[in-house]
Amino acid sequence: MSSLKTLVPPKPIKLYSCVICPWAARTWIALTQANVEFEYIEIDLKNKPEWFLKEVNPGGKVPTLKYGDDIIIESAITTEFVADLFPEAKLIPDDPFLRAQSRLMADRFMEYLVPVYRELYVACNVDAAANVFGAIDKFLPYLKDAKPFFGGSDHLTLAEILIAPFLSRLYMVLESGLVSGETLETLTSDPKYEYFNTWAQNIFATPGLKGTFDKTANLNWMKERLSSLGKL
Ligand SMILES: N[C@@H](CCC(=O)N[C@@H](CS)C(=O)NCC(=O)O)C(=O)O
Known part of the structure; x- marks a missing residue:
């Protein structure tokens, strides 16, 4: 549900993404649709930053979601994580x-x-x-x-x-x-x-x-x- 209220996550969320990646877009859409407070970080996939590979995701793929100090990968999972974290956004049908x-x-x-x-x-x-x-x-x-x-x-x-x-x-x-x-x-x-x-x-x-x-x-x-x- 698109609520006007900004949803503040219990721990900070960072989304490592790339504008041309449809997989990453899934999680980006979920966060945007639910009006969640998060930090968007664009990754140049042709020239991946050292820090991304060393400190965030050695697998080097987007989307990568950082929740507090925890890393979550795979778009179906990162997107469902957003839905689970914000039940008030009703991104998953109740029935x-x-x-x-x-x-x-x-x-x-x-x-x-x-x-x-x-x-x-x-x-x-x-x-x-x-x-x-x-x-x-x-x-x-x-x-x-x-x-x-x-x-x-x-x-x-x-x-x-x-x-x-x-x-x-x-x-x-x-x-x-x-x-x-x-x-x-x-x-x-x-x-x-x-x-x-x-x-x-x-x-x-x-x-x-x-x-x-x-x-x-x-x-x-x-x-x-x-x-x-x-x-x-
Ligand atoms: N199965 C992954 C696919 C993600 C994926 O393939 N992302 C591409 C960009 S569209 C990527 O990060 N490519 C960089 C690489 O493979 O090194 C998911 O659903 O998250």
Whole structure:
């Protein structure tokens, strides 16, 4: 729940992140959405600071969450940690069945739609855009009561937070002009995809997404990659 009140953690939180990392974005979104007080530290992944590797995370990955003196890694775990630490933010549905269903929804999104995101954004196979439709068709039965969010929730919960960084980058590529505009046109105008598209737009309009997603930096990353692959 996006509360106006700033949530002060029992111990200081530091998030080591990188603007172009969707995994790190999960925890960043959770902290931002819940309006938690934390320190954001940007890590240059191409040139990782010595202190980060020595004193924070020898594994060298983001997200890394520091809570007091403790280190927590792996985005699904760091994000759930935020939800657990701030029950008042209601990032996890109260009802156990709804919770189970929301986890299944997130799993299915990772199974069906993240491969399309990877193909488009990471592999820069710009001809793969239309694959999004088959993936959405398989995913839709798991997206229950998205009114406006999963399970009829009026705010983002954990499952959607885990999904959001990939969903936002997927749309970013479709909107970028780097791929044919036909896919976006169908996605946003065909009644068959209205439910999915409205849900996606609702997610993009949340404080968690608006406060964290840097489209320019992420698009630049893709352009550099396209260029290094000789595709731009
Ligand atoms: N399974 C990890 C994946 C995190 C990940 O791969 N992060 C990338 C950036 S997007 C990273 O830190 N790469 C640096 C490296 O592998 O050295 C998670 O969910 O947290």
